[in-house]
Amino acid sequence: MRRQEARDLARSLMDASGLFDWRFRFDHARRRAGVCTHATRTISLSGPLTDLYDADTVRAVILHEIAHALVGPTHGHDAAWRRAARSLGAPDSARLPSSLPAPDAPWVGTCPRCGATRRLYRAPRRVSSCGVCSRSFDASRILTWRRHGVAASPGGAYERELASLRARR
Ligand SMILES: [Zn+2]
Ligand SMILES: [Zn+2]
The missing domain is CATH 3.30.2010.10 (Metalloproteases ("zincins"), catalytic domain)
Structure with a gap:
């Protein structure tokens, strides 16, 4: 606006x-x-x-x-x-929805299904799936992360969690 x-x-x-x-x-x-x-x-x-x-x-x-x-x-x-x-007539929740855009947040996670994005200032610590097209965790909707527009790994702990989730499927 x-x-x-x-x-x-x-x-x-x-x-x-x-x-x-x-x-x-x-x-x-x-x-x-x-x-x-x-x-x-x-x-x-x-x-x-x-x-x-x-x-x-x-x-x-x-x-x-x-x-x-x-x-x-x-x-x-x-x-x-x-x-x-x-x-x-205001929403009576304290926080705005997390799907709102945030400027300059370097980490952008994208849903492989619907393309919805989530922005973070720090690398995500946990693997998460899209909250826009699925209400519960869904391994087929795990966000893929880019940092400053370049594919990037959020870190070792994240990769280990991701590997164990993939192994369970
Ligand atoms: Zn307030
Ligand atoms: Zn989605």
Whole structure:
């Protein structure tokens, strides 16, 4: 989503929730999409992630942070926060789905069946299969990993686990 549109959306959603005296800004975070800072009454979105997300995702992030602003700093993601999130129409789970794109994460795992990708900042420690086209572990959907776009091994322990899984089939 374009940043100017995200800023306008955030402002109108914040105002609609009565957060007139809260500020909105972008930050440079790459591992979390948004943050609510009560001390400075600021809701902040990651600029780089906003660039990658679609409008629905950005909207969900903004509403997530608005729910924090409304219930106060002591609640975290407790029942009061979940109630506020639900009443705003935000997903009441604390985390965004892991299938969202993350910029600059060097490791990219690809499902051999459906092509869905998963990005990680560190080499995966365990063998995993695609969570998009299968709900449970499926050896025919084990992700293949590339690092900075080049086929790469995540390491010895990973290879040993992979070999033992293959041997069991
Ligand atoms: Zn949160
Ligand atoms: Zn898949």
